[in-house]
Amino acid sequence: MSPEREGAARRSPVRDRDVVTADAIVAAAGEVFARHGYEGGTAERIADRAGVSLGTVYEQFPDKDAILVALVERHLDDASAALTPLLTDMVTQAPPIEDGVCRMLRALVALHRTHPALHRVLFEEAPRPEALRRRLERTVEAAVEAVHGYLVARPEVRVPDHAVAAQLVVQVAESVTHGLVLHPQDGADPEAYVRETERMLVRYLTGR
Structure with missing residues (x-):
């Protein structure tokens, strides 16, 4: 040797x-x-x-921030492993817009419910070092790119700008599911929130 x-x-x-x-x-x-x-x-x-x-x-x-970055990267890796096959299928199979939006929202709800207390700390309490900010941006950009490809493939989508629509869909889906799981309203029916969000996004995208 x-x-x-x-x-x-x-x-x-x-x-x-x-x-x-x-x-x-x-x-x-x-x-x-x-x-x-x-x-x-x-x-x-x-x-x-x-x-x-x-x-x-x-x-x-070297410090606690470095541990935080490693932890968030692990969290995002797990999220990517769960969402990437879904987003890939949306682009390659292009299911009807109602089905695609429904699957995306429910996948996000499931992700947020996995470790809600930790998710709250990571994305609401903890600082965001530059390395972490860049990783989050790349994750969002990848999701927006996939959703954009999906919207372009669906003939029933009637928005004037598919790129802007993709950004809005991702932002709305993330914001609603984040609030629904981490900050639920007393007496609120989570299923009703998901259904109404689906209806809102489908109506925005298709005009019907």
């Missing part, structure tokens, strides 16, 4: 342990932030929950 490969072999277990440790810290941060909020989610609490020393936390991440 060459010296380079011997060195790589020696370093590999260390790198593997680092990855496992970093993953454990990020997972622990999600639980701590959901319970205590971002301000209350101290590095000490994260270390305790992860079962590592405070020094180990700072070996893996």
